[in-house]
Amino acid sequence: MRIIIALIISLILAVAIFFIAQSNLKSPKSAPIQAKSELLKFGIEFINALAQKDGGRIYRMFNSTFQKEIPLSQLQSAIDRWYEGKSFRGVKFGRVNIFGLSGHITSWVLLKGSKVPKFIYQYWIKTKQGWRLMWLTGILNHRDFVYGVSDTLAQQEIVGLMVEKAVSNLGFEDIFSGVDFTYNIAILHRPGQSDVKINLPHNRVLWLTEEELHSKYNQLKINTYLEFGMVRVMDNIALGALDIIPIPQARPRPEIKRRRSISMFFQKENGRWQFAGYGSKW
Numbered sequence: 001m002r003i004i005i006a007l008i009i010s011l012i013l014a015v016a017i018f019f020i021a022q023s024n025l026k027s028p029k030s031a032p033i034q035a036k037s038e039l040l041k042f043g044i045e046f047i048n049a050l051a052q053k054d055g056g057r058i059y060r061m062f063n064s065t066f067q068k069e070i071p072l073s074q075l076q077s078a079i080d081r082w083y084e085g086k087s088f089r090g091v092k093f094g095r096v097n098i099f100g101l102s103g104h105i106t107s108w109v110l111l112k113g114s115k116v117p118k119f120i121y122q123y124w125i126k127t128k129q130g131w132r133l134m135w136l137t138g139i140l141n142h143r144d145f146v147y148g149v150s151d152t153l154a155q156q157e158i159v160g161l162m163v164e165k166a167v168s169n170l171g172f173e174d175i176f177s178g179v180d181f182t183y184n185i186a187i188l189h190r191p192g193q194s195d196v197k198i199n200l201p202h203n204r205v206l207w208l209t210e211e212e213l214h215s216k217y218n219q220l221k222i223n224t225y226l227e228f229g230m231v232r233v234m235d236n237i238a239l240g241a242l243d244i245i246p247i248p249q250a251r252p253r254p255e256i257k258r259r260r261s262i263s264m265f266f267q268k269e270n271g272r273w274q275f276a277g278y279g280s281k282w
Helices: 002-026 033-051 055-061 064-069 072-083 152-166 169-175 210-216
Strands: 088-099 102-111 118-127 130-137 185-188 205-208 224-228 232-234 237-246 260-269 272-281
Touching: 033 055, 033 088, 033 102, 033 118, 033 130, 055 072, 055 130, 064 130, 064 232, 088 272, 102 272, 118 237, 130 232, 152 224, 152 232, 152 237, 152 260, 152 272, 185 210, 205 210, 237 272
Parallel strands: 185 205, 185 224
Antiparallel strands: 088 102, 102 118, 118 130, 224 237, 232 237, 237 260, 260 272
């Protein structure tokens, strides 16, 4: 049975690489085909282990922080629940994308006795050990698999670096194209979060609570605000999310109609955290 599964997976790999090559020709801005093919091999290795319900192999694909903070038994239980007593039948791969230090693979797994395939989103990060799993949407849940958030000092440092990088003239060009920051720049202040002082020549940076934002936005001429989300520290990589949130009822009306987000990566080298690039935008 394992030999048959291995042959199926090998065939899937060849077909998937072919389609990635075709899509890459149509998308000149996408990552090089070699990088995508390398990532896809890890993604198929994961599917191969999932097909055999081998939680141990999948566990070893995760970054070391996940392995330190989440027990193997917890991951195996999540895989068993996901299977619902059924067995693997087949898989279809979707997109393979690389944004900075993050890799993303979409796939649909069909189980025996089911007509509707199950969606799995593989989220990989490029650590000093190479590609390592960070998250599996469809199998893990955010309630039981909280990890990489216990180093509060590192988190505070990363948030400070995120603010400095984003709220700057260069950051405005990289991140906020289409957003007018003629007036004040508001950042949502959360309890326990340290305010980072930023001096800009033409803008005033305000750290405001949620209550202050919604009661003073017209008075302060704010129609858009920033929120720096949870920072996850894994191995030598830190990942943070920045949200750009419009206030629909504000005047003048915000230039963007919905919340926009961008992930920011930081890498620790010689004991210091440094900005390592942007990740995916949504």
